[in-house]
Amino acid sequence: MPIPSFPRTIFIRFALAIVLSLAAQAQDDFKDVMSRVQEFTLDNGWRFIVVERHQAPVASFYTYADVGSAQEVKGITGLAHMFEHMAFKGTRKIGTKDYTQEKEALERVDRAFQAIQAEKQKTGGGDPKRVQSLEQEFKSAEAAAGEFVVANEFGQIIERSGGRGLNASTSYDKTDYFFSLPSNSAELWFYLESERFYQPVFREFYKEAGVVREERRMRTESSPQGRLIEEFTAAAYKAHPYGEPVVGHMSDLESFTRADATEFFQKYYGPGNLVSVIVGDVSSAKIKALAEKYMGRIAARPVPPPLRTVEPPQTVERRLILRGKAQRIAYMGYHKPSILDPDLAVYEALSSILSDGRSSRLHQALVQKQKVAVAAAGFTGFPGQKYPGLFLFGAIPSPGKTNEDVEKAMLGEIKRLIDEPVSAEELEGVKNRARAGLINLLGNNTSMASQLAEWKALTGDWRNLFRFLDKLNAVTPQDVQRVAKETFKDSNRTVAFLEPEGN
């Protein structure tokens, strides 16, 4: 027997003491804030969470729509994001000089657009002269509709009321809308947000599609790094919509219609598909009354059915190289389960051990010791968490080093995770950082709102944000080793390299 059992027992006691002390601390730290979280659901299904935080007379408002690009099918890719843009275009009451007349004018624009599409879809691309005259009609219809528009009124109301941080975002999983207001004008948010999802008007639709096409050019087409991500994701998913770009394909951005957007809205923006969170200097009771008054006027709609397609297990390694005018980058992704998986915390521990801080394994191995990379990380959450996503590794090779060099080094670190248990010290760091991160989150109204909304929407209970710390505290080195072994298999891997042109 080379090692007596004594130190082992001490070690276990020590580890246990850490876990217990952390568990006790976690309760102390978060009991107060958890007691300040109130939630309610309107009869129409719209869910609300309110956190009173009276540090300053401001409040953040955050709406999570449980719809992202994963709800799109071919032909309407990019529509979830397009809808996000349309949600700033106003309603029957906001952004118009005369909605009755505008409605007619907008229908004329739709007819003109469809006529162009129909002509272009004819065999041989249609009659160019006819296309030209239809385009003339389209332009004049657009101009006529434009006469009724009060440009960007929705956004201006917020800015003129002292609003800050007005924005929205679309991802594979969700679309979110947020801004902050001086807390006395909270009712303005209820007015605007309920209007936005009660009777929105998709005005300036085809012009805004042009703006979105510029966004695609900026983020993807004119950026080798953006193109790499798009190609990588497409390679990693062959069935599930996570493989389609959030911003959409150019041909869809050129051809989807206002009717497509209306259908999308009807299907995915029913109140039962929304979660709103308000954090700040507000009273929960008043918030509930305002929600009932404003959001309560929207009729319930059926909640959209779940997505059918499940990504089949990957059985073949997939590799791709994109050559562009840019320096090397390497990505490597392994399929992993969704946020609902019991091993969620183990994946977080893996990611934190690999990537958090200069003492993390990838930084130590690739940047400091082997000097093959100037940056390296491995993390979860991409493309999303609602459906099975990826454990994604990324590295930027040092000058003179290749993507193969960094891939080899990353695989070396993966092998180490499979071959040896991680140390107790490393896990202790993971747990401490998660706790500090959560404490820090509580000092920011908007971040707190978005986290509570996300956990509520994806797991059914905001408390899971805090419970996650307990789950993390329970993770053992054996868990990490087991999950690494299950996940990091060659056949479960997609590798993408950006190589400078000419290589």
Added chain:
Amino acid sequence: MTRLLALLALAAASASAQAIPDTYKDLKFPPLNPIRIPRVDRSVLPNGMTLFLVEDKELPLVRARAIIRTGTRWEPIEKAGLASTTLRVMRTGGTPQRKGDDLDKELDRLAASVETFAGEDSSGASIFVLKEDAPKGLEILADILRNPAFPQDKIDLSKTATRAGIARRNDNAHGIHSREGARLLYGKNSPYTRQVEYATIDSISRDDLLAFHKQYFQPENVILGVWGDFDAKAMKDLVTRTLGAWPKGNQPRPQTPAVDKSAQATGAYLLNKDDVNQSNISISLLLGRRDDPDYHAMVVMSQILGGGFGSRLFNEVRTNAGLAYGVGAGYRAEYDHAGYWSASAGTKTETTMKALEMVRKEISKIRTEDVTADELQRAKDGLLKGEAFDYDSTSKIIGRLMDFEYYGYPSDFLARFRAGVEKVNIADVKRVAAKYLDESRFLTVILGKAAEFDKSSTDLKLTEVDYAIPPPKAAAVAAPTGETTAKGVALLTKARQAHGGDAVSNLKDYALKLDIARVGPQGEMTMQAEAVGTAAGKSLMKLVLPMGRIEQGFDGNIVWMRSPQGVQVAPAAMAERARQSNLREILTLLRNFDQPGYSAQALGASKLGGKDVEGVLVSNAALKLETKLFVDPATGLLAGKSYMDEGGMGSPPGERVETFSDIRDVQGVKMPFLVVVTTGGQKSGQQTIKEAKINQGVNDDAFQKPSN
């Protein structure tokens, strides 16, 4: 009865419907709860450090931020990168007491961070700790500010990261546009556009870091702010014990460098990039500071023109024309030197000029026509109504006061700014637009694929700017002396003799059959090749590749290529590479090293592939030639050579080293039959000669571009 109930229900329904006003304008809001401003405790410690403290017990955290009076604007231009290297290695290298790697481990385990970083106007440090770790955080910060160890391995690591940044700085279109735009605006030699190059980062030594540290890191140059869950008195004691123990440095206070406004370029410039389908456009000019009397009016004018939803540019270029995703205008005034005003937009290649002209039209309009009262009010509301957000976090409140302190602004500057904005009227807006947006001083910068721009209606003349990354230079060599030159010439004379003497000088042409192996991402790939060339520098290479034969010729002026797809002329840069490559040929160098214009300087003994060698640097400034030859002192034969390659065509920039072996006699000339190439220390290829002939008499026609 039922009718009555129905009526009541209807009344109730309409009452509740009426409860929602028809327009948001009818909403009535209660007064805002009072904005609470925490007590800020300012003091100056006996060693000259300024300290701000704010108690904030909401969360069990302590944070700190330090502003340090040093930054890139004070680093010498030839050592650009010194400030960031110093600040980075202060933290990563740690101190004699606390090694950097140990700090990394300890802080990561405690979920804490202590960081130092360089900026332009100033540099900074930060602490984030759970409250119980506050003493540790401050002790660490005091130690790394006072006693950085600057270990060489961390300096090297930092320089590698910087070089990677240089190599990657043209990877992103927006990055190129803003960088080159700033250089045109402030001038390339301005302290406000310090640009790190391979040459500047290579020239930075540990002594430079030590000197930079000594000059700027002293308590008199530090403003420290600490906020979080502590008792102010206890925290002041803690800071006094740690950073307060730092003795005065007594170095002069750094003076703010001025901006030379005459260095600003005017007119229109092109950053040509053929792999993008969206152009980045900007119009800008150098302007003033935040304490200028017209600052408020300029901010309001810029807000009307291009700030936020509902600005003119947003409404016209984005919403109405659908021409851009990103579009706007803003005034970035600085605190203590000239800032700039700019308008910008991103639009597809084929609407570049159209979007530019729309932006110009809006600028011209605001210079000549009054804005509306509603536009003025929109701008003021946007700037002033969210006052509560100026005080919604302790870090904002303390950070702002520290900034004002650093730049010597009054502590109530924010209130003065608000009052100034309030006073701006319609006439002011037109006046400042007309006064400052002087079209003759505009700098227009467009990044995009110029060949596909739409036509400019004003016949805009674009001056192309070269934004290529200057390649790394050969490692600095001590200035030549009579002694090293004599030794260099002697070594190469011996080498020329060893390689064939007159046979080298009389070489006319050569014909080789060889295998070329290249180590690339797909592994090693070997090609068969035939090479023919003349002493005058013309060459022809035939390659046998899986997809067919490829010929590449250089007739002295152009490089052409013939493949199964036809004949093409290569870009001019390729011809320059071919010329350089020929000048670097060892037999060419052995023939030329003692010709006028050349210098041969001995570099001393070194090792190459485990062998003892003597290095000689052969250079010719007019030909931009610098190549090191390595002579085997025993035989006089060349053992290898090295040179800096600017990269491109898929190879990274860096030092290429060729190691020679299997040296054989070819009609009286000794040639290496095996050449192994490494780039940046990694093997990148090799050449094996299978058959070699010289002086066969080659017809010059062989090098001319074929017609098909």
